[in-house]
Structure formats: structure tokens, C-alpha cells
Amino acid sequence: AVNGSVYLILLLMGVSLAGLENLGSQLSRLGGNALLLFSITTVLNLGALWWLSRQVALKAGNSPVVKNAPTSKLAAMQGSLMLVGVVAAGVAFGLLIGPIIGETLFTTADWLAEWVLYALLMLIGCQLRNSGMPLKQILLNRLGLAIAVTLALSSLLAGLLAAPLLSLSWNEGLAMASGFGWYSLSAILIGDQLGPLMGGVAFFNDLTRELLAFILIPLVIHRHTALA
Structure with a gap:
């Protein structure tokens, strides 16, 4: 039910994106803003957690094995890429059905x-x-x-730094950075307050953070536990 809810939320988010005027140029802006926010957040997150790892010299212990968990980076990333496909399907559905039903589709x-x-x-x-x-x-x-406090503070600082570059107020910048990788939550909450475009930026920022984590965790887990 959790998995189904996530897919349904992202499908509906895609439908909302289809309601944007000048969708092509808006998607280009969405991608640029998401890349900017992701880049600033990643640099600050990794720098802060690397510092924490240096302060806490811990050896990586044995982690519990989770049943049916992905066993490779490729398998893990495929799941995340499928989420992007669901959003794209929602956009396509909105573009096809929107002209027939009208604005009611997007508000619903x-x-x-x-x-x-x-x-x-x-x-x-x-x-x-x-x-x-x-x-x-x-x-x-x-x-x-x-780790959680370090990640939160460095992410919020990134939001403050990115806000003027995204033409947002300081509190809106903080909101954009507060998803902490939870794309299904941030996409809807940001979309409700700042519109579907910024909701899309929050979604792709948080989803890309997850993809980066899948790539980096196996590479650094044995040397820098907190960073992983």
C-alpha cells in the first residue's frame, strides 16, 4: 500500500505539471532550478558529513540484511528511475485528457x-x-x-544560498531544501504552496539526492560511516 501510494502521488503530480502554461519552457526552467538546488545542497551535505566522519572515527559494523532489498546499485537505481517514468506518464495523461476535461482535471x-x-x-x-x-x-x-542534525543544517543552509538564485524568498528557499530526500512528501507540500513548477523542482532535487546516495554509499561506507 505504501508503494502504491507513492506511485499514485507521483502520477497525480505529473498530471498537475501538465496543466502548466508553456509546458516546454517551464520544464526547461524546472530542470535548471532542480540542478542548481541539487548542486548546492550536495556540496554542503557531503562537506558537512565528511567533517563529521572525521570527528567520529568509527569502524563500519555489520548491518542487518533486509529481505528483498536491492543488492546492487543498478537494481536500486532502477526503482528510482521508474518513479521518474510514473511522473512522465502523468504528464502524458494530463496532456491527452486535459483538453477534453479542462481545468477540473488539474484541480482534482x-x-x-x-x-x-x-x-x-x-x-x-x-x-x-x-x-x-x-x-x-x-x-x-x-x-x-x-548525522541527522548535520544533514538538516547543511541542507537548510543550501536552501538559503539557493533562494536568491531561484528568485525565492528566504523562507521559500528553506522550504525547498526541507524535503531531505523525501520526494513524495516535498513534491506535494511544495506544489500546494508554491505551485506545480516548484513542486517539480523539489521532487527532482530530492529524487536525484536518492540516486546519488545509491551510487556513493557503497564507495564510502567502509571508510566514512557518517558520510555514507
Whole structure:
């Protein structure tokens, strides 16, 4: 159900993107803005986490094996690339059906995406409960909290730096950087507040961060745990 919700949200997001005027030029702008935000965020994230790794000289321990988890970078990246395909399918559907139904299609897609997001958040809560990992274990994980705080602060700084370059206010820049890789959440929340174009920027920024993680984690995990 979680996987299905994610795909449905991204399909609806694609339909919303199809409602943009001058879609071709808007998509070009979307890609440029997403690349700019991604580049600034990545440089600051990796620099801050590399510094943290140097401060915390830890040896990589044995990680638990997750059943049915991807075993290669290619297999992991295929799943992420499929998400891009779902968005593209939503855009194509919107372009085909939009002229027939009209603006109602795009407003309905926005409304449905928001409610599917609420269902997704509830399902993720169920997942956390069923994982068997108590909140105490999460909150008392000092290294995990240090990594999370370092990642959050460096990401928010990136949002502040990127804001004037994206013609956004400082608080909108912070919002764009606050997805922390959660593309299905950031795409809908940003899209609701700043429009489908910026929602698309947030989606591709966060999805590209995930793709980069799939590539870099196996390369650095044994030397720089916090960075991985």
C-alpha cells in the first residue's frame, strides 16, 4: 500500500505539471532550478558529513540484511528511475485528457494527491510500528542524531544560498531544501504552496539526492560511516 501510494502521488503530480502554461519552457526552467538546488545542497551535505566522519572515527559494523532489498546499485537505481517514468506518464495523461476535461482535471489531481499523501503518512506510521524498532532506540542513537542534525543544517543552509538564485524568498528557499530526500512528501507540500513548477523542482532535487546516495554509499561506507 505504501508503494502504491507513492506511485499514485507521483502520477497525480505529473498530471498537475501538465496543466502548466508553456509546458516546454517551464520544464526547461524546472530542470535548471532542480540542478542548481541539487548542486548546492550536495556540496554542503557531503562537506558537512565528511567533517563529521572525521570527528567520529568509527569502524563500519555489520548491518542487518533486509529481505528483498536491492543488492546492487543498478537494481536500486532502477526503482528510482521508474518513479521518474510514473511522473512522465502523468504528464502524458494530463496532456491527452486535459483538453477534453479542462481545468477540473488539474484541480482534482491536486486535491487527490494531498489526500493520498495523508494516507501514505498513516501507512508509514504503521510501518514504523511493525518494524520492531522502539522510539527509545532511535532517539538514543547519538551518531544517528548527529548525522541527522548535520544533514538538516547543511541542507537548510543550501536552501538559503539557493533562494536568491531561484528568485525565492528566504523562507521559500528553506522550504525547498526541507524535503531531505523525501520526494513524495516535498513534491506535494511544495506544489500546494508554491505551485506545480516548484513542486517539480523539489521532487527532482530530492529524487536525484536518492540516486546519488545509491551510487556513493557503497564507495564510502567502509571508510566514512557518517558520510555514507
